[in-house]
Amino acid sequence: MLTLGLLLVLAGAALAAAEAHVPSHGALGASAVLALATGVALLLSAAGSATLVAASAGLGVGLAGAVALALIVRKALATRRMRASNSLIGRVGVARGTDAVFVDGGLWRARGWGLDGDPPLARGLPVVVENVNGLTLIVRPAEEWEVAP
16 A cells, blocks of 8 residues: 555656646646545555545645646636737847847747848848737838837
């Protein structure tokens, strides 16, 4: 019983760590909570505690883990519903190549505005963000008056 309880606690810890790195929408976390609760109950039972104490401790660990998991999954799902902010539109940046620009302290994928008269994005060319498409910025060359002296 002691070995099985210890293995379940270790498996629960590993599943909890995996939940943090794998998008399983709570499946790994639920398995982790179940393994931890069962492992704690088995460890206490093997240590000579009364059955009621071991079961109560297991239920307590399970309840605390379930509440924590529910909060984490709720927050994770709420971030998926958030819309990307278009606060980058109108910002001036610098092209770092034909497909990357540096805007507001971050390096972004970029695509040119696509007008026939526009030069290709060359390294060091000041650009203005016209639109945001996912994680790609649609940019155009900046006019002289848009570039700060």
